[in-house]
Amino acid sequence: MTNPTDNALFDYSPITERPPISWPGGARVAAYIGLNVEHFLVDRPSTSIWPGSADLVPDALNYGWRDYGPRVGIWRTIQSLDRHGIRASALVNSAVAEHYPQIITAGLERNWAWLAHGRTNSILHTGMTRDEERDFLTDVVDTITTATGRRPQGWMGPGLTETFNTPALLAELGLNYVLDWTNDDQPYRLNTSGMLSVPYSIELNDLLLFSKGFTGPEFVQMVKDQHEQLHADSEHSGRVMALALHPFVIGQPFRHKYLDQALEYLAAQPDIWLTTSDEIADHYRSTVAEH
Structure with a gap:
């Protein structure tokens, strides 16, 4: 008899008991940059650098800190990505299309x-009926499709939030993977037909690291340490390295050179596949998940 509290979204699968993954060109690590491109509401609390004013309307201190991202930080971040020839996997709120x-x-x-990243990062993806969520997701996906000319393949919820219905509703809309379940170093199949989980990181993540007091040099060392361990782990089966960036954090002037150093290191590795989360999902699906 099934326990009603069991997780029906995906099954337990130890990484030691899976078919091997071979990345293109013999690469051992597939790496991508998860670039959070977000919109925040001026009259709602959200991610804050100082909680003391977070409930004020308007909250000039925290809203301004977040708003530095689309105004300044992302353009500095783009310079680094361009310098090292790296394409971003943009986790985009649909409101970005209108505002930026x-x-x-x-x-x-x-x-x-x-990738679809909800409508705004001021509102978490929760508390909806199935029909309400279907309408909401349809609007988000259609808005991004119209703005970019491409239907998103992947989803990451604001604050990595989902409902129990989200994967199935995303599949109805033609999406095929999510980033919300940060529990693995490899893609894996969800129990929703056609849906994958692709690794993302809440630890190798500028917002979490710098909010805990880590420095730029420590950030660079963590990127190196992450790659070195995943490279060692991948002797017989490929791994995924996700680097999560927020332009209002990593785009601050005093941090910029450390992002550049981290990207320079990754771009110099001989057996890394610097790619996008879309391409990781596509490759895994065509070489492992469907066989």
Whole structure:
């Protein structure tokens, strides 16, 4: 008899008992940059650098900190990505299309992958009936499709939030993977037909690291340490390395050179596949999941 508290979304699968993954060109580590391109509401609390004013309306201190991202930080971040020839996997709120169309244009010029990331990061993806969620997701996906000319393949919820219905509803809309379940170093199949989980990181993540007091040099060392361990682990089966970035964090002037150093290191590795989350999902599906 099934326990009603069991997780029906995906099965337990120890990484030691899976078919081997071979990445293109003999690469041992597939790496991508998860670039959070987000919109925040001026009258709602959200991610804050100082909680003391988070409930004020308007909250100039925290809203301004977040708003640095689309105004300044993302353009500095794009410079580093361009310098090292790296395409972003853009985790984009659909409201970005209306409020920051220049960012959409910049991403299209660089052939970014576009993932649906809810409507705004001021509202978590929760508390909806199935029909309400279907309507909401349809609007998000259609808005991004219209703005970019491409239907997103992947999803990451604001704050990595989902409902129990989210994977099935995303599949109805033609999406085929999610990033919300940060529990693995390899893609794996969800129990929703056609849906995958692709690794993302809440630890190798600028927002979490720098909010805990880590420094730029420590950030660079963590990127190196992450790659070195995943490279060692991948002797017989490929691994995925996700680097999560938020332009209002990593785009601050005093951190910029450390992002550049981290990307320079990754781009110099001889057996890394610097790619997008879309391409990781596609490759896994065609070489492992369907066999």
